[in-house]
Amino acid sequence: MLDTISAGAAQDAAQLGWTGVVRFLHLTPRAFLPMRAAETITLVAGKGIEGDRYMIGKEEGFYSHKPEEGRQVTLFELETLVALKRDAGIELGPEEHRRNVTVEGVPLNHLVGRRFWLGETLLEATRLSVPCRHIEEITGKAIFDPLINRSGLNCKILQGGIVRVGDTVRNAA
Amino acid sequence: MSARPITTVKTVVTGIEEAGAGIKLFMLADPDRWELPPFKPGAHIDLHLPNGLVRTYSLCNEPADNTRYVIAVKREADGRGGSRALHDEIGIGDVIGVSLPRGGLEPEARIARYVFLAGGIGVTPFLSMARHLERTKQADFTLHLIVREEVPLATHLGALVEEGRIIVHRTSRTGRPDLAALVGEGGSETMVACCGPESMTHDFERVTAAWPAASVHIERFIAPPPVIDPDAKPFTLSLARSGAEIEVRAGQTMLAALQEGGIDIATSCCGGICGACKVGWIEGKPVHRDRILSPYERERYLMVCVAGSDAERLVLDL
Numbered sequence: 001m002l003d004t005i006s007a008g009a010a011q012d013a014a015q016l017g018w019t020g021v022v023r024f025l026h027l028t029p030r031a032f033l034p035m036r037a038a039e040t041i042t043l044v045a046g047k048g049i050e051g052d053r054y055m056i057g058k059e060e061g062f063y064s065h066k067p068e069e070g071r072q073v074t075l076f077e078l079e080t081l082v083a084l085k086r087d088a089g090i091e092l093g094p095e096e097h098r099r100n101v102t103v104e105g106v107p108l109n110h111l112v113g114r115r116f117w118l119g120e121t122l123l124e125a126t127r128l129s130v131p132c133r134h135i136e137e138i139t140g141k142a143i144f145d146p147l148i149n150r151s152g153l154n155c156k157i158l159q160g161g162i163v164r165v166g167d168t169v170r171n172a173a
Numbered sequence: 174m175s176a177r178p179i180t181t182v183k184t185v186v187t188g189i190e191e192a193g194a195g196i197k198l199f200m201l202a203d204p205d206r207w208e209l210p211p212f213k214p215g216a217h218i219d220l221h222l223p224n225g226l227v228r229t230y231s232l233c234n235e236p237a238d239n240t241r242y243v244i245a246v247k248r249e250a251d252g253r254g255g256s257r258a259l260h261d262e263i264g265i266g267d268v269i270g271v272s273l274p275r276g277g278l279e280p281e282a283r284i285a286r287y288v289f290l291a292g293g294i295g296v297t298p299f300l301s302m303a304r305h306l307e308r309t310k311q312a313d314f315t316l317h318l319i320v321r322e323e324v325p326l327a328t329h330l331g332a333l334v335e336e337g338r339i340i341v342h343r344t345s346r347t348g349r350p351d352l353a354a355l356v357g358e359g360g361s362e363t364m365v366a367c368c369g370p371e372s373m374t375h376d377f378e379r380v381t382a383a384w385p386a387a388s389v390h391i392e393r394f395i396a397p398p399p400v401i402d403p404d405a406k407p408f409t410l411s412l413a414r415s416g417a418e419i420e421v422r423a424g425q426t427m428l429a430a431l432q433e434g435g436i437d438i439a440t441s442c443c444g445g446i447c448g449a450c451k452v453g454w455i456e457g458k459p460v461h462r463d464r465i466l467s468p469y470e471r472e473r474y475l476m477v478c479v480a481g482s483d484a485e486r487l488v489l490d491l
Contacts, residue, residue, distance in 0.1 A: 031179040032273060034208045063441070065178045133443035137273065138210070144444050148464075 020106030020169035022119065023078050024094040027052040031062040032138065035095045043121045045160040048072040049100055062134055069156050070126025073118075074099040076152040077108050088146045096139050099129065099152040106169045108153040115158065119167030122159035129154055181221050181270030182210060184242065186263060192245060194323045196294070197260055198233075201242040201269060208239045213277030214305040215298030215366075215392055218242060220255075221270040224262070228255030231297035231368070231392070232274060233326075235304040242271065245326055247294045278302060278366060278390050280311050285362040287314040290355060290377060292369020294325050298392045299368065303333060314338065317355045319369065321345050353380040359388060368392040408482040412436070412491040413455055427477040436491065438477060445479035452476075453490030458483035 026035035030053050041049050048055035054064065054071045063071070076099035084090045094102040101118065111125040131147035188200035203209060212218075217231045230244035248260040263269070277298070287306065289299040299316050306314050316338060322345045324330060333339040342350045352373075356365045359381075365388065367377040374391050381389045402424060410419040410427060421430040428450060431438050441449035445463035451474050460481035461471050477489075 029205055029207055030183055030203065032182045032210055033203060034210060036208065060179065060183070062179055066439070066441070130442045130447045131444065132441060132447075144442075148446060 018105060018107055018171070020103045022101060022163060022165055022167040022169060023104050024102035025163065025165055026095050026098075026100055026102075028098075029053055030060045031064075035098060037095060040162050040164045041100065042162050043073060043118075043157045043160045045157050046072070047157070047160075052100065068126075068154070070124075070154040072157045073101065073123065073155050074129060074152055075101045075103055075106070075108055075118075075155065076129075077106065077150065078102050078104040080147070080150045080152075083150070084143065084146055090141055090143060090146065092139070092141060092143060096135075096141070097147075097152065098135055098138070101163065103169050109150070111153060115172040117168070117170050117172055119163040119169075120159075120161040121157060121163055122172060123155040124158055125153050125155050127154050128152070181272060184209070184269050184271055186265050186267045186269065187241065189263075189265060192326050192328065194325050194327070195248045196245050196325055197248070198326075199244050199246060199259065199263070201244070201271065202240055204268075206240050209242060210273050211239065212236055212242075212274030213279050214302040215368075216274040216277030216301070217298065217392070218244070218274050219272035220244070220259075221272075222255065222258050222263075223267065223269070224254075224258050226253075226255050226258060228259075231301070232277075233297045233300040233329075235301050235308065237305070237308065242274075245294065245297045245300075247325065276392060278364070278392075280305065280309070281364075283362060284312050284364045286364075287312055288356055288363065288365045289314060289316040290352065290365070290367040290369065290373070291316060291318050292373040293320055295367075295369035295373075295392075296325060296330070297368075299366070300326065300329060302366075303338065307333075307338075315340065317342060317350070319344065319350060319373070352376050356380060359384050361385070361388070364388050364390065366390040366392060405481070406485075408484065409486045411456075411486060411488045413488050414491055421482070427475075427480060427482075431477060431491075440478060443478045445476050448476070450477045455488040455490055457487035459487060 025038045025041045027038060027041060027049055028035045029051055043049055053061035076097045081092055084092050112127060115122060115124045129152040131144045131151045133144060136144055184201035185204050186199055187202045190198040192198050212232055214236060217229050219227050219229050221227050230246060232242050233245050234243040246256050246259045249256045291299050296318050303316060306312055317340050319342045322343055324341055330339055334341060365381060367374055405423040407423045408421050410421060419430050419434040421427055428438060439449045441447040446465055448465055453473055454475050459475045460483050461475060462479040463476035466474060
């Protein structure tokens with residue numbers, strides 16, 4: 001019963017329930033280096049983000065020794081940054097969580113296994129991200145525990161293109 | 174893709190400068206000149222040299238200069254080999270992995286005056302701090318540089334010496350200065366910091382023993398001591414399949430001990446929630462600190478990234 005979400009009308013209602021927006025874009029070419037903000041990023045289908053450390057074929061990320069198809073692009077909720085400050089008193093910037101795309105109004109935890117549009121690109125969510133101690137080492141902030149279950153979403157890129165700050169995020173029916 | 178995890182920041186040598194007195198400055202940058210991980214004034218990094226040696230050097234540029242790490246290395250002919258390798262074998266374009274920066278001194282608003290005591294090449298972290306304070310005008314500072322005769326990095330320090338911000342004490346002429354007189358009375362708005370040979374830092378600790386701890390800083394070229402649970406005890410891992418015995422130090426994780434022992438363990442979160450490092454255990458009293466194994470699973474498995482042992486010996490199915 002709990003292996004899948006409802007089909008039919010209930011699923012349609014769930015999918016129509018949100019539309020989000022891209023607030024920040026970040027990438028970095030190598031493990032440990034600071035994430036740099038970008039106004040646009042270029043997603044390549046089946047590969048990753050141009051210039052990012054997890055681009056398949058050019059991998060230089062902290063987890064690159066563990067290949068994963070769904071790490072082509074990663075997303076994070078702006079609402080989590082707000083909650084961290086509100087509930088834990090921790091100020092974490094969108095450049096510090098080390099995911100590529102910070103979105104607002106997108107229920108990332110509901111999207112595993114689903115397809116959705118990120119601007120003109122089409123993504124398929126493969127799994128939830130988990131926090132790692134590595135990020136505490138880099139940021140010097142105790143964020144491992146507060147990020148459990150809201151550490152973002154790993155996706156593969158089905159249809160590439162350019163993603164811009166301000167782009168709409170919406171479900172792919 | 175690499176088969177092993179990336180554990181260092183990749184840098185290339187973009188410049189080497191002779192700085193006199195057997196010292197060379199090495200400029201390290203990202204291959205694409207990307208910003209490097211940030212650091213506090215006076216922080217240090219480990220260099221993982223191509224010959225396998227790991228050596229620690231202070232950064233002597235300031236944090237705002239964020240696309241390079243500059244280190245000053247004095248060639249020690251009778252040293253352990255790190256400085257010789259850098260001076261004799263490293264050239265422009267060579268790739269060197271470095272650690273994330275550690276240590277250094279975060280300038281605090283409450284501090285109006287810094288007194289730095291440096292012994293010889295121990296001046297390097299304070300060069301970073303001096304540059305930072307000069308530019309930001311955040312606080313006043315005096316740097317007492319104690320040398321036998323020759324001033325290291327003379328061309329880089331010259332202007333500050335002329336301005337009176339650096340006071341050079343030559344022990345060959347005037348003997349060892351009285352550190353208590355140099356640090357003065359102190360006060361809540363004064364911070365004193367020292368970097369130099371061990372005898373000097375010992376003396377410094379003695380003369381500042383009565384100062385509030387928050388006003389005293391010693392820059393040491395070692396990793397900060399890990400915070401070890403006072404109840405933590407060392408134990409031995411016996412690996413049932415390979416027959417290997419691996420010692421786990423008090424406060425060390427099993428994961429770190431296994432990796433030191435050359436055992437390849439899959440890891441991901443390193444915090445006991447992802448399950449990547451699940452290993453079977455056969456005999457002993459594991460202390461489970463993960464947040465995912467059920468009571469039933471805990472009778473058979475543990476997570477080596479966080480688990481401990483209540484007995485002196487723990488047998489793993491490895």
